[in-house]
Amino acid sequence: MKKVNFNTFQNLTVSDELMNKALSIPETVEKKAPVSYVSRTRGLMTAAGFVLVFALSIFLFFYFGNKNVVSVAPPTAQKATVSTAASESPTAPATKSSEPAGEQSEKPSQPPTQVETQMSTDSEGNIVIITVITEITPGEQEPTEGKSAAPGKGETATESSKPTESATEHQDETKPPEPTEESHTQPATESSEPPWVAPTWHPITAPISDEIRTGEQYVYCRIYEQNGHLLGGEDLFDDFHKVKVDPNNNSVEYNRYTLSKGAYHYYFYTEDGTDFYDNWIFIY
Amino acid sequence: MKQKLYAGLSFDQVVQKYAKNVLSSCLMRTGSSPDADDCFQNVFLKLYTVAPSFRDEEHLKAWLLRVAINECKNYLRDNRRHLTLDAVRESPLPSTDDERDISWALMRLEPKYREALYLYYIERYKVAEIASILGYNPNTVKTLLSRGRQKLKKIYGGESK
Missing domain, CATH: 1.20.5 (Single alpha-helices involved in coiled-coils or other helix-helix interfaces)
Known part of the structure; x- marks a missing residue:
């Protein structure tokens, strides 16, 4: 098997x-x-x-x-800040850092305005822009308040009531006014509180010797922008550049020109064209 | 990279030790060398990816054979192949005067008898183990083995005459 x-x-x-x-x-x-x-x-x-x-x-x-509209408190007269809108204006003044605010209160100035803008949403989700424009003049400290608008859904509205007077005066700033001695020696306001004064001018000062103080009736000032451009025209001895010498003061001050942000080089010179002082000024 | 171990054996050791058993069971179930080769690889791929834990090597071997049979079932079902005996018949081992290779006769049986006889006579499993591998009742395995022997005898006897 x-x-x-x-x-x-x-x-x-x-x-x-x-x-x-x-x-x-x-x-x-x-x-x-x-x-x-x-x-x-x-x-x-x-x-x-x-x-x-x-x-x-x-x-x-x-x-x-859920965010509610935030109420805007009116600015007080003591508030010494310049809003962004104001400082961005080409004719808007800026403070000179070397001088305190108290000294500037004695200078002739435009009626200061303060602009505050605040954006928020109401309970329905609408965007609300509140613009408050406050004009403060010495002795009159009630702010002029802009209006807040609550538009329909999705709309955005801004309503600002800019005073006409203020706007006109800003335009006039482009033409330098004739400074008078009164303007330099204008007394402070009668108000008990120091008024809020927007820095309109940028006083440019220079010390003067006794020889100039007693011997010269006028000195002159010329200002160059950073790019070398001369402000105020090429005639260096016209009224635009002229500065009155105060025999009782050992310094002169030139304030004809409103300076916007930038760096400037200025010279003071006598009638015979001799420079006796120069310096830089920086506007932030 | 940490090497996986299967009952103390590395993957390479498992392949080298049980490759013949797995291929044999695949060939028994498919009856075709190419199909058996495919199923053979699938078995070891499943071993590597699933990586179950084994008590011992016997457990590992039983798992491999059970997976091999199931893989072949799935393979044949998916490919709808018909069984062929060519692979077995074309490579018969030379028989001596005292011995006869009846593998071809085994391939003539129905798969359920073939599987039981294969595991019993070739893999040398006991009835209880076959029942465990195939998922049958042990009595069912006994019945399959008994009837399978009779069928095998009939096929072998008829062909050998």
């Missing part, structure tokens, strides 16, 4: 090619792993981004949706 077996299966041999394929499975899988890792990381970052944007939008909705 013959013995049976299953040698086809029992003595099966695995080819080298097949064995190598099986042995290289870990290497193949590990090569593909970074791709799936990148994909998973990208997916997580995308999901995190969506969550972040959603949370931010919720926060903004509740923050701006």
Whole structure:
């Protein structure tokens, strides 16, 4: 009797090619792993981004949706700050850092204005811009208040009541007024409180020697911009450059020109053209 | 990179030690060398990716054979291949006068008998182990083995005449 077996299966041999394929499975899988890792990381970052944007939008909705209109307190007369709107005006004055505000109160000045703008949203989510323009003159400290507007949804309105008088005077500043001695010696206001005075001029002063103080009736001043441009014309001895010498004062002051922001180099010189003083002034 | 271990064996050791068993079971189930090769790779790919923990090497071997049989079932179902006996018949081992290779006869049986007989006679598993691998009741395995032997005898006897 013959013995049976299953040698086809029992003595099966695995080819080298097949064995190598099986042995290289870990290497193949590990090569593909970074791709799936990148994909998973990208997916997580995308999901995190969506969550972040959603949370931010919720926060903004509740923050701006519930914020009420903020009332604007009228500025006080003692407030000695110039608003941004005022300082950005080309004819608007700026303070000279070397002089205190108290000295400037004695100078002739334009009626100072103060502009404050505040933006907020009301309970319905409308944007409200409140502009307050305050004109303060010595002895009259009641501010003229602008109007706040509450437009419809999505609208933005600004309503400012700029005094006509003030605007006219600002235009006049482009033409330098003739300074008089009275203007220099104008007494302080009668008000008990020192009035708020916007710095209109930038007095440029120079010390003068006794020889000039007693010997000269007028000296002159010329101002150069940073780019070398001469302010006020090329006739260096016309009235624009002329400065009256006070024999009782050991300094002269030139205040004909309103300076905007920048750096300026100025010279004082006598009638014979001799420079006796020069300096820089920086308007911020 | 930390090397994975399967019952104390590295992946390469597992492949080298059980490649023949896995390929044999795949060939038994598919009856085709190319199909068996594909299933063979899938088995070890699953081993590496799933990486289950094994109690011992016997557990590992049983897992490999069970996965191999299931892989072949899925493979044949997905590819809708018909069984062919060419792979077995084209490479019969030379028989001596005292021995006869009846692997070809085994491949004539229905898969359920073939699997039971294969695991019993070739992989040398006991009835309880075959029941565990195939997911059958042990009595069912006994029935499959009994009927499979009769069918095998009939096929072998008929062909050998």
